[in-house]
Amino acid sequence: MNFIKVYTLTALFSAFTLIQATHANAITAPPLETQVKQVAQWFTGLFDNSQQVATNPSIPLITLSSCSVALTNTNPVTGTENIYLEQKSINRFRLYSFSQENSAVNLSIRAFDTNYSVTGLCNRPESEHTLDSSKVLATSCNLQLLWEPTDYIGNNSPNGCPTSSGGKVISSVTVSENGIDSLDKIFGANGNLLFATPIEFRRVDSIPEPSFTLGILAIGFWGTSKTILRKHKQKSTVSEESLFNCD
Structure with a gap:
């Protein structure tokens, strides 16, 4: 019994x-609308990979900063958060747009016209955080982010994004409240993997409070080792549309 x-x-x-x-x-x-705002806010602010560099000096130190922007010469799209990304020491400038798509958060990344200078935009007064939409390239690279209890996970496998050499970049990312882990696998036109270095970004400052006028912000990511940097300078093969490469 x-x-x-x-x-x-x-x-x-x-x-x-x-x-x-x-x-x-x-x-x-x-709700998906809340997810868009949350993941965008987790991307907001200043990040670097100094902790990773301390244990692996072959990886260059990369700093990421971002701020919310308004687009001029276009009608605003409801539910979309537009963010300007600036990356150093490997210079990279992009427009990141977060929006709702089916049951996931869609991340769309676009480059700018080569003659359009936006360096230091996030250091300017908030009233000057604007981008001319006519200077943003139409071609984008997209990735869907799926919600998990403590983070957002996404990748664009198997298609990835095309490179200028006829290859492709397949990107994976995990976004948490205080960190961004990213990996770009860059393939040549023959399908061979050229390089792939995971990068571990960690937040440097606290998460900014979202404001009524600014909306929510985001960060872009990707890094390479010194060997990758040398190859990249020699080849310039990765296209503007890839997600997290440092071209």
Whole structure:
């Protein structure tokens, strides 16, 4: 009889735990509109990979900063957060746009006209955080971010984004409240993997509070080792549309 009681209690406890976990998973995911704002805010601010460099000096130190921007010469798109990205020491400038798409957050990344200078935009007064939409290239590279309890995970496998040499870049990213882990796999036109270096960005400052006029911000990411940098300078093969490369 005691064994029956113990078995019954154990079964009831297991069933209760399973119901609790299932219920929690069912109600935890926030609305998609909230996800767009949350992941964008987690991208906001100043990041670098100094902790990773300390344990692997072959990887260059990269700093990322971003700020929310308004686009001029265009009608605003409801539910879309537009963010300007500036990356150093490997210079890279991009417009990141977060929006809703089906059951995920869509991240669209576009480059600028070569003659359009936006360096230091985030250091200017907030009233000057604007970009001329006519200077933003139409071609974009996209990636979907899926919500998890503590982070957002995305990749654009297997198609990736095309490179100027006929190859492609397949990008993976995990975004958490205080860090961004990214990996770009760059393939040549023959399908061979040229290089792939994971980069671990960590937040340098606290998450800024979203404001009424600024909206939510984002950061771009990607880094390469010194060997990759030398190859990249020699080849200039990665296209403007790839997600996280440092061209």
